[in-house]
Amino acid sequence: MYLIDKQKNRITKLVEKRFSDLGFKERENLQEWIANNPECLGEDLLIIQKEFSGFSDTKERLDLLALDKQGNIVVIENKLDDSGRDVTWQVMKYASYCSSLSKENIKNIYQDYLGSTASAEEKFAEFFDNTDFEELQLNQGTKQRIMMVAGQFRKEVTSTVLWLMNYKIRIQCFKVTPFQYGEELFLNVEQVLPIKDAEEYTISMAEKTQDDINSQETLKNRHHIRLDFWEQFIKYNNTKNNLTSNLSPSKDNWLSCSVGIGGLGMGVVVSKSNVRTELNISRGNKEENKMIFDYIFNHKEEIESLFGNTLNWERMDDNITSRIRYQKEGLNVYDKDDWGKMNVWLSDSLTRMNKSFSPTIKKLSNYLKNK
Numbered sequence: 349m350y351l352i353d354k355q356k357n358r359i360t361k362l363v364e365k366r367f368s369d370l371g372f373k374e375r376e377n378l379q380e381w382i383a384n385n386p387e388c389l390g391e392d393l394l395i396i397q398k399e400f401s402g403f404s405d406t407k408e409r410l411d412l413l414a415l416d417k418q419g420n421i422v423v424i425e426n427k428l429d430d431s432g433r434d435v436t437w438q439v440m441k442y443a444s445y446c447s448s449l450s451k452e453n454i455k456n457i458y459q460d461y462l463g464s465t466a467s468a469e470e471k472f473a474e475f476f477d478n479t480d481f482e483e484l485q486l487n488q489g490t491k492q493r494i495m496m497v498a499g500q501f502r503k504e505v506t507s508t509v510l511w512l513m514n515y516k517i518r519i520q521c522f523k524v525t526p527f528q529y530g531e532e533l534f535l536n537v538e539q540v541l542p543i544k545d546a547e548e549y550t551i552s553m554a555e556k557t558q559d560d561i562n563s564q565e566t567l568k569n570r571h572h573i574r575l576d577f578w579e580q581f582i583k584y585n586n587t588k589n590n591l592t593s594n595l596s597p598s599k600d601n602w603l604s605c606s607v608g609i610g611g612l613g614m615g616v617v618v619s620k621s622n623v624r625t626e627l628n629i630s631r632g633n634k635e636e637n638k639m640i641f642d643y644i645f646n647h648k649e650e651i652e653s654l655f656g657n658t659l660n661w662e663r664m665d666d667n668i669t670s671r672i673r674y675q676k677e678g679l680n681v682y683d684k685d686d687w688g689k690m691n692v693w694l695s696d697s698l699t700r701m702n703k704s705f706s707p708t709i710k711k712l713s714n715y716l717k718n719k
Contacts, residue, residue, distance in 0.1 A: 349527050349536055362527035362534060367428045367499060370526055370533065374428045375399075378524065379411055381535070382424065382497065384666070387634070388537045389424070389495055389522060392417055392668055394475045396458040403445045410442040413457065419476070419486040420493055420518075421446045421454075427498035435496055436508045439519075443492045451486045474667065478602050478617050483570065494519040501540065509541050570682070571599035577618065577681055577690075578603060584691045589699045601681070604628065605698075607709050609716065612640070614702055616694050618681035623690050625697040626673035627705055634668045640712065641670040647708040654704035674701065 350359040372378065379398065386393035393414040401409035412424035423442045427435060449457070459468040469481040476484055494517070496505075501521055509519055521541040527534040578597035585592045591605045591614065604613035611631030617624050627644075629637045641663050644651070652659055660673045674697055679686045 349525075349534065351529055360529070362529050365526045365528050365533075367526055370528075372428070372526070374426055375411075378426050378428060378497070382426065383412055386412075386414060387668075388535075389497075389520075390539060392475075393422060394471075395461075396454065397461045400457065402453075402457065406445075408441070408445075410439075410446075413446070415454070415475070415486065416493065417476070418491075419484060419488065420491045421449060421487045422493045422495060424495045424497065427496070429499040431496065431498035431501045431505045433502060433504050435498070436505050436512070439494045439496060440512075440517075443494050447487070447490060447492050449487050451484065454486050455481070473619075474664065478615075480601060480619050482620070491518065495522060496520070497522045497524055497537075499524055506541065513541070573682055574601060574618070575599050577687060580687065581616075581691055581694065585695045585698065588695045589702070591698055591702055605702075607702075607705070609709060609713055611637075612709070614698065614705070616698055618679075618690065618694075620680050620682055622675055622677045623679045623681070623694055624673050624675035625694060625701050626671050627701065628669065628671050630669040632668070637668060637670050638663065638665070640716075641672075643712055643715065644672070644705075644708055647711075651704045651708060654707075655700050656704075 349362045349364075351362055352359055367374075367378065382388060383395050383398055386395055393416055395412055395414050397413040399409050399411065400413045401407065403409075410423055411426045414422040414424060416422055421443075423439055423446060425435060425439045425442070455468050455472070458471070462468055462471065472481055472484060473479060496509075496519070498521075501523065506521065509521055512519055519541070520539060523538045523540045525536045525538070527536060575597050582592045582595055582597060582603075592603065595603055595605065601619055602615050602617045604615040607614050607627070611629065613628045613630070615626050615628050617626065629640050629644075631637055631640070641661075645661055645663075648659075648661065655674070657674060660675065662671050662673065664670050676693055676697075679690050679693070681687075681690065
């Protein structure tokens with residue numbers, strides 16, 4: 349790895365170091381870095397537990413337990429400067445144990461990790477794009493994944509991993525290397541082995557419950573209800589404003605209206621317990637999303653004054669996306685008796701949100717064009 353000096357038009361080689369030489373520890377440092385920024389492993393992951401030890405009849409514990417965007421369990425095992433010889437067997441055991449975690453197990457594990465600071469169901473909804481917890485499909489079948497992180501991988505390990513990949517085990521190896529330049533330290537994370545699909549597990553942690561997912565009939569029923577709700581809401585809202593005039597009913601629990609800037613959408617969201625309107629910032633690049641959020645946040649006083657209420661400003665530093673929302677509790681989209689109240693509240697809130705954000709979004713559009 350080299351440092352670029354733009355003024356001198358030169359590059360300077362950084363000094364490759366060992367974690368132990370720098371005084372870094374596996375649990376206190378490497379594990380915390382990954383837990384707080386799982387994107388370093390190349391995708392958006394939700395860390396649901398550290399040092400997980402909830403295995404029946406064993407005292408073993410895995411370093412990090414996570415979910416990917418498809419709801420698959422991801423076992424992350426960290427080693428410092430050397431992978432050791434037995435890490436592959438170790439992570440295979442962990443993955444097999446975790447294969448039997450039910451959706452309720454996973455929620456309880458994550459809630460234990462969050463403590464009383466947040467609701468696991470709400471955090472799941474944020475990560476899985478506003479999907480109700482009841483409709484999430486978590487840890488389905490034999491799709492558990494493995495990620496191994498180490499400074500160096502022994503040949504015994506890489507040979508075994510390559511062999512396992514032939515049998516469609518979903519496994520990745522990431523080489524992590526610290527570099528030093530003067531007093532500054534850098535970390536390079538490099539995937540050295542790819543992943544493929546998983547196959548069947550062989551060891552069960554516990555008896556898997558039968559209610560880990562809703563039946564297909566239940567899901568279909570929910571989809572039909574939401575289609576009906578959005579159809580009548582769009583008709584109602586089109587008499588109040590033109591924001592939904594080009595939208596079609598959806599089986600999803602959200603609709604999104606364009607605001608004239610790619611990656612930004614004015615959305616309405618419904619669930620079994622609340623409804624909300626929100627401005628979503630999702631342009632694919634985390635740094636750009638946070639910059640846009642900060643730009644809009646600088647106009648917070650003006651926006652809330654136009655809107656007439658306090659809004660929830662959620663920068664969500666651990667996520668790629670950000671959002672600003674206004675929410676009302678106690679309305680249930682699956683109760684048709686609530687639809688009239690939901691129509692009035694959502695339409696009024698959407699109208700006010702569009703009006704209050706429009707001046708700032710116009711300024712933002714010019715800013716982005718001239719940036």
